[in-house]
Structures are given as structure tokens and as C-alpha cells.
Amino acid sequence: MNILEYTLEGLTRYFELEHNKGNFHARALFREVFKKGNPDFFSAPEFRASPRLSAALAGRIKTDPGKVVRVFEEENLTKFITRLSDGLEIESVIIPMTRYQTLCVSSQVGCRMGCRFCETGQMGFRRSLLVSEITGQLYNGRHTLGKNIKNVVFMGMGEPFDNFDAVMKAVLVMNEQKGFDVALSHITISTAGLVPGINRLARMNLPNLRLAVSVNAADDKIRSGIMPVNRTYPLKALKKALKDFPLSGRGTFLLEYILIRGVNDSLGHAQKLSEFIGSLPVRLNLIPFNPVSGFEAHPSCDEDMHRFAAYLGERGIFVIKRWSKGRSVSAGCGQLGKTMDQD
Ligand code: SF4
Numbered sequence: 001m002n003i004l005e006y007t008l009e010g011l012t013r014y015f016e017l018e019h020n021k022g023n024f025h026a027r028a029l030f031r032e033v034f035k036k037g038n039p040d041f042f043s044a045p046e047f048r049a050s051p052r053l054s055a056a057l058a059g060r061i062k063t064d065p066g067k068v069v070r071v072f073e074e075e076n077l078t079k080f081i082t083r084l085s086d087g088l089e090i091e092s093v094i095i096p097m098t099r100y101q102t103l104c105v106s107s108q109v110g111c112r113m114g115c116r117f118c119e120t121g122q123m124g125f126r127r128s129l130l131v132s133e134i135t136g137q138l139y140n141g142r143h144t145l146g147k148n149i150k151n152v153v154f155m156g157m158g159e160p161f162d163n164f165d166a167v168m169k170a171v172l173v174m175n176e177q178k179g180f181d182v183a184l185s186h187i188t189i190s191t192a193g194l195v196p197g198i199n200r201l202a203r204m205n206l207p208n209l210r211l212a213v214s215v216n217a218a219d220d221k222i223r224s225g226i227m228p229v230n231r232t233y234p235l236k237a238l239k240k241a242l243k244d245f246p247l248s249g250r251g252t253f254l255l256e257y258i259l260i261r262g263v264n265d266s267l268g269h270a271q272k273l274s275e276f277i278g279s280l281p282v283r284l285n286l287i288p289f290n291p292v293s294g295f296e297a298h299p300s301c302d303e304d305m306h307r308f309a310a311y312l313g314e315r316g317i318f319v320i321k322r323w324s325k326g327r328s329v330s331a332g333c334g335q336l337g338k339t340m341d342q343d
Contacts, residue, residue, distance in 0.1 A: 003033050003063050004139060005131035005169065008178050019053055027178055034179030037143025039063035065136030066090075068144050078147070082140060084109075084133055088126055092137040092156055094147050102151035105137045107167050108158025113192045116226045117216070117258055119292040120157045128163035134170035138180055153188040155212070159229075160189050161197025168201075171209065184208040188254065195233040198241040207248035212285075213238070214256045217264045218276035226263065235276060242280055252281045252318075259300035259308065260289045266304075270311040283318045 006014070012026040028046035032038040041047060041063075047054045066082040069089070076096035081089050093104040111118070112125035137156075141149050152174055154160040160167045167189065174182045190212035191197055201211065215238075217223035223230040242253060257273065259265045277284070286309055288299035300308070309319045 001061050002130075002132040003029065003061060004065060004135045005173065007172050007176050019056055021050070021053055025050065025053065030176070030178045033063050034139075034176070035181075037139070063139075064132065065139040065144070066133060068140050071145065078145065080140065080145065082133075082137060084129075090129065090133070090137070090157055092141065094141055094145070094149065097151065100150035101141075101147045102153060103138060103141045103147075103149045104153050104156045105134055106156035106158055107134060107154055107160045107163045111158045112162065113159045114228045115192060115214075115216075116295045117260060117289055117292060117297065122292065122294045123157075129158070129166060131166045131169045131173065134166060135173045135180070138174055138182070142180075150182065151186045151188075152182055153190060153212070155188070155190040159192055159194060161191050161194040161200075164197055164200060168204065171206075185210065188212050190214060190254075190256065192227055192229045193233055193238045194229065195237050195241045198238075198245060202241075202245045205246075207246060207251065210251075210254065211245065212254035212256055213242070214258075215273070215276070216256070216258050216260075217269065218272035219264075219269070222264055222269075226260070239276060239278075239280075247281065252283050254285060255282045256285045256287060258287045258289050259305055261298040261300045261304070263297060265300040265308055267307065267311055270308045274312055274315050274317065277312075277317055283320060284312060285320050285322050287322045 003011070008026055008030055011029065012023045015021040015026050025046055028044050029041045032041035032044045042054050042058070064085070066084050068080050069083045070081040072079045078094040079091060080094075081091055083089050088109045090106040090109055092106060095102045095104060106129065108128045109126035110123040111120045113121055115121040138149065138152060141147050154167060171184070171187055171189075174180045174187060175184055184206060185208040188210040189201070192214050198211070201209070214227070216226060218235060220230060220234050223235065245253075247253070255277070257264075286305060288305060289297060290299070305321065309321050313319050
């Protein structure tokens with residue numbers, strides 16, 4: 001069994017049922033593995049004092065976050081590639097913030113959503129990640145690469161709601177106070193708009209967990225053209241799911257909008273977006289399109305981007321203009337998967 005898929009409660013239960021031990025040893029193991037990054041937890045005093053338990057656990061329990069095989073740096077931004085036990089590889093990105101770092105994790109190898117502007121979408125789908133393969137990215141980011149990661153965003157390879165159970169379990173493991181201790185309010189799940197996943201999350205009663213939706217067009221024809229998921233769950237269904245979602249007190253949705261020149265960046269498109277948002281509490285991230293293979297398109301020019309942002313800002317919408325980081329190492333939004341293709 002891989003420790004990285006356990007919450008403290010789950011590990012305590014395992015120790016109780018299988019080894020007649022409990023919370024004392026589970027907490028010691030969590031301190032060593034999750035807090036200190038020491039995979040050899042047998043060296044901890046609690047386990048040295050319990051040689052029979054250590055002997056019973058040896059060979060049955062392991063810390064396996066996957067092997068980091070390549071690391072790319074651009075200024076403070078870091079992209080790393082992890083090789084999984086079956087030889088497949090995933091990408092994660094560490095983004096510097098003012099006081100700490102944000103880790104962008106993958107939830108699948110490839111993706112079946114097929115968004116046109118996304119390199120991962122062009123790769124197709126290989127498989128979903130296990131819980132430990134998701135949490136292993138945080139382990140490697142913190143302990144193998146030594147980064148001070150306090151934020152996690154599910155914006156890497158894959159559609160998180162297409163791997164719902166593993167992603168939600170990984171969120172609980174990341175949130176475990178005696179372990180990684182990432183606050184739910186510092187974890188963001190980003191979806192392309194899989195409505196059943198939004199509805200399922202709504203029923204889970206995790207009000208502080210943050211939800212982001214990749215919108216990219218507020219017109220069904222345009223959106224279906226660049227995001228096939230819209231053919232199954234069009235904007236009306238997406239809006240209803242967001243309206244029904246139980247946000248915490250002052251919570252907001254994060255909407256992401258990639259600006260593609262001549263496709264979705266006119267004032268008419270901004271007006272449709274403003275109508276779609278209506279009274280929804282949102283923060284809107286505007287991101288210039290990053291070039292990807294297989295999709296002939298260009299980023300909007302600065303002037304169009306400012307005009308688009310100003311139109312929405314004047315209508316009371318909180319807009320963040322994000323200048324894409326990490327283009328040279330293919331770590332920009334929608335570019336994950338490109339490095340592996342080049343090898
Ligand atoms: Fe999948 Fe997200 Fe890329 Fe769409 S944008 S293809 S959901 S990884």
C-alpha cells in the first residue's frame with residue numbers, strides 16, 4: 001500500500017484493524033512522511049520502539065510519489081515531469097506567488113475533453129491517475145524539489161471531474177492537518193464544465209474548496225467549436241449548475257477565459273460573457289492564448305485584451321489579466337504535454 005493515498009483517519013483504522021495499533025503510530029508516520037518528507041519512517045522513535053510493528057509493516061507499506069525525471073526552470077517557475085510506475089509521464093508546474101508557491105497538478109495522463117486550444121487535449125486520453133499519483137506531485141514539489149507550496153490548483157493535464165473519486169480523495173489527503181495541511185480554501189478544482197461533476201461536488205459539503213470553470217466563450221456555437229464538452233453540457237446547463245452551487249459566505253467562482261484572436265475576443269463576445277455571468281459571483285481570469293500544435297490560432301493583441309477587460313470591468317465584473325508565464329518551457333496554460341512530445 002502507498003501511504004500517499006491515506007488520510008490520518010484511514011491510516012489509523014488500518015493500524016487498528018491490521019496491527020492492533022492506532023493513532024499514535026499513524027501520527028508519527030504522517031509527521032515523518034508528509035511533514036518532513038522522510039520516506040523511511042521506520043527511523044522515527046515511535047517505530048524504533050515498536051520493532052514488531054515495523055517488521056510487520058516492512059514490505060507492505062511504502063512511500064512512492066513517482067520519480068521526478070526532468071525539471072525545467074524559467075525565472076522562478078518550475079515545471080517537473082514525473083515518471084509513473086507503468087512508465088507513463090505527467091507534468092506539474094510550480095508557480096511563484098508573492099509569499100509562497102502554487103502547484104498546478106495533473107489528474108490524468110492526457111485528457112478526453114479535446115479542447116482545441118490545449119496541448120493535453122490534442123494528446124488524447126491515456127488513463128486517470130491514482131490518488132497517490134496526484135498527491136505524489138505535492139510530495140515531490142515540496143520534498144524532492146524543496147518548494148514552499150501552499151496552494152494547489154487542479155489545472156494540469158486532465159479533467160479533474162473525469163477522475164472524480166480519486167481527485168476528491170487526493171483533496172482530503174492534501175487537506176489533512178497532520179500531513180500536507182493545505183487549507184481547502186487554497187485548493188482549486190478547475191473544470192472544463194462537466195456539469196455532473198459540478199453537481200456532485202455541490203453535494204459534498206466542502207464549501208471552502210474553490211471551483212474554477214474554463215469558459216472561453218459565452219456563445220454555444222463558438223464554445224462547442226473550441227470545447228467539445230459544450231455539445232453535451234451547453235452554457236445554459238453550466239449556468240444552472242453554477243447558480244445551484246452552494247458557495248461559502250463570500251465565495252466566488254473563478255472563471256477562466258483564454259483570449260484567442262478573432263475567435264472570442266471582440267466587444268460582442270465580452271457582452272455575451274457579461275450576460276452569461278449576470279449575478280454570479282465571479283472573478284474572471286483573462287489569459288492570452290498560448291500557441292499549441294494542431295490549432296492554427298494566435299493570442300489576442302494587448303489592445304484587444306485591455307478593451308475586453310475594460311468592458312467587463314465597467315459592468316462590475318472583477319477581472320484579472322494574467323500574462324501567461326512559462327511559455328518558453330511549455331508550462332503556460334494549455335501547453336502541458338508539449339515537452340513530452342518533443343522528446
Ligand atoms: Fe482537458 Fe483541460 Fe486541456 Fe480541456 S483544457 S483538454 S479539460 S486538460
